[in-house]
Amino acid sequence: MMEKWLVGVDLGGTTVKLAFVNIYGEIIHKWEIPTDRSEQGKNITTDIAKAIDEKLRELDESKSRLVGIGIGAPGPVNMANGEIYEAVNLGWKNYPLKDRLEVETNLPVVVDNDANIAALGEMWKGAGGGAKNLICVTLGTGVGGGIIVNGHIVHGANGAGGEIGHITSVPEGGARCNCGKTGCLETVASATGIVRIATEKLTQTNVEGVLRTIYNEQGKVTAKDVFDAAKEQDALALEIVDYVTFHLGLALANLANGLNPEKIVIGGGVSKAGSILVENVQTYFKRFAFPRVAEAADIAIATLGNDAGVIGGAWLVKTKLMS
């Protein structure tokens, strides 16, 4: 019998990542296409359908091999009908993604939020190691999150469950967040937040060191510069890493006290800092988590990188469309 393939799609603001994945979560083929954001993103679903057809043709495969599509979109999802409430990046508002993509592809479609499918991918094939109670936090330009309880994503009342990035970390006088609040975790622990904090410290103090030298040479520093300098024991960089991981550890501990997860997976560009990040977060997590909660929770760096989304999309197909 022909092996069936699941289609995972990770829809981002600049690229659409696609993959054919087998039922064991192994990627058979993966590729990407640019996201066409023109005309309020009206071409996106057609582009995805064409990309799938072209790839099948290229591989000389028939569409009957495909079970369906699991897609992650950058915005809150109405789980009842697969509509995207709003995806500011794409120009979508109350956009019927499931219906449009089903019409264009003639395949059944399951829709979820992009951070949520990344969490499912890590649960299935990545650092989650199959743990059914898991918190996934993605530290990139922003801070995304996905919470899995008993193997299921927490969507909440109107699709905003798992918005870990908007946990209030600095209640008074915090920096403005894209969501309209101030002091969100995202303003502290995203790459953007880390750069802001570093720049403030560099301009408001005159502590010398590796980070200062980079700043003087380049006129700016990146989040990676901060962690690299901290690894070289740069005093200012260590202070920044301590501040960032304090807030991350605190937020995760408070969240974990309500969920008692088995795994906490940290992904996104900032997570490339590796052990220095995990160890510092762990220290604060242990301080702020209920002892029994701390005992159960293993904190690890995500392992799937950019593939987490498409593998999570495939998981949705396997679990929602195959049984």
Ligand SMILES: [Zn+2]
């Ligand atoms: Zn926010």
